[in-house]
Amino acid sequence: MANNSSNGGEKTTTKPPPQPSPLRNSKFFQSNMRILVTGGAGFIGSHLVDKLMENKKNEVIVVDNFFTGSKDNLRKWIGHPRFELIRHDVTEPLLVEVDQIYHLACPASPIFYKYNPVKTIKTNVIGTLNMLGLAKRVGARILLTSTSEVYGDPLVHPQPESYWGNVNPIGVRSCYDEGKRVAETLMFDYHRQHGIEIRIARIFNTYGPRMNIDDGRVVSNFIAQALRDEPLTVQLPGTQTRSFCYVSDMVDGLIRLMGGEHSGPINIGNPGEFTMLELAETVKEEFGLASGKQDQLHRWGWGWGHLTKYGMHKIVIKHESRMKLAGGILLINPEVEIKKVENTPDDPRQRKPDITKAKELLGWEPKLKLREGLPLMEEDFRLRLGVAKKK
Template sequence: MKKILVTGGAGFIGSHLCERLLKEGNEVICLDNYFTGSKENIVHLMDNPYFELVRHDVTEPYFAEVDEIYNLACPASPPHYQYNPIKTIKTSVMGAINMLGLAKRVNAKILQASTSEVYGDPKVHPQPESYWGNVNPIGIRSCYDEGKRCAETLFMDYHNQNDVKIKIIRIFNTYGPRMNPNDGRVVSNFIVQALEGDDITIYGDGKQTRSFQYVDDLVEGMIRMMASEDTFVGPVNIGNPGEFTMIELAEKIIKQTQSNSKLVFQELPKDDPLQRKPIISLAKEKLDAWEPRIKLDNGLEKTIEYFKEKLR
């Protein structure tokens, strides 16, 4: 039995990871300050004697004897991370410093949940890990994009200078049950609007693309990355290379929800990327042939069922 710390463990992705780690027979400490996470996401785990919930902000040091750390703590949707941009960048940077310091002290292996946002509005398509990105350092998304880029730098420096055992993954758009209905992400926005019979809001001309990964595929990739050989530290893209326009996504959701919602178009937010698609050949090579298994139609079906219950 390993003792594993998950920061941001009460969030959308973190709660699924905690659940999986417990199922595999580990002891899990879930750390969250509930800025965007919710007890509702992990209440079903509370009776497990090997699950511990701690209210804590990663911008402050935390001490525990653990074997592994998954560092997920950070608001990840534009409305949430732009609500308090200073808090967002402090969470990424100071959170990384505090968790890396803990990993160094107790000789734990630590995984950083980085993001495809480090590529910014990419000039290279699709995106390999070797691409350095096209990021505005002073834009409205910079608190998140640059915070995550700085966290990657810190992870590499702690590894090179102090021999900390690190792993870096870059997460592409992920969806599934336990998404916050008000998080402003495109999948949850479209589903909620469709279920409530509202018009579906598309920013720009709707031809911009994203690649959508179901949360179970991401969790599988995270666990395989943590278990990979110590010499492979990443970064590695974890995402679904299937590419869809916003209009295609909206049409799929309207069809699956049998909604009468119409598409309405609004101005594209500043610095919003026009394309996003991962190259996952490195993940396939290094992570025991990992690749996404769940098709968008199947994942949307499960996610829509979750939101139907949530919105009752």
């Protein structure tokens, strides 16, 4: 582990920050904040936009290429006078006049960032360069959403910001974790060389409504599988750990970091740590799939039905994996299975944030526990999956 003095974090430059345009010193402009959110059509970005739009003095501009994000996530703001949505790829330069930049644009799910790794690196490196160039021209403060993946497969546990990490530079995840590491380097170089006001958040696994159904990340996968009555796919060995932060806590942390005096990097995450097997069991329990009576179906014509006091009630059979025929009766097990499946290379074995800095410097810590956050995703997932709640 490196000591704090060589970590880059919290070191300041003597360079004064670039001056914003003279208009920004006028009374009207001073009371209004123009905020750019790159990647604002994505999962965390759209929740951040919702929060920023609550403040009537904020004008919000979202730029997004819609690779993993969607206009649907922002539908309540489209047409709003304080909101603007621009289809734009951050690997191209952008000319807008803003006071703050939340730079989130980057695919975050391993499936998506590995899909086109060269593009992922370009997004992290060229995209961050472009946003820093913009920050320099207009004198804006810029916040980068970096990641716990900069710690790689960590050998220090939990991970403080001073830990330099254990990253494979040539692996299949490198496009993302090395990409984010370079993005952090660029942030500090622009700060030291040009006086740019920077903020770096190292985000740990975040979950909540609006995650893509087919996002591939573990929480959305397990919830979608549970609601579809499919086995929960725990990747081997299942003992690997993650720490899950509910999205409203994350957004609160990001806004505090942007508004505060500290450059970071600062870990923003929930220190509650779970193995993937524990997460699967928790999802089963929270979604009422861990216990219950076995369902017994009787043959009825060509199909199967429940024998009720009003006679036979026909049932459409969908989930063969949970059925067993015994003595002419079809038994349906209410317990959703856990299925162990192959993992992907370089999957970090453990991850848990040390949030001492966030607590001390931002007065931030997460409010929601995993068991409180998971049920808040149910309605959104049911709606998008078209799965009604069982009576």
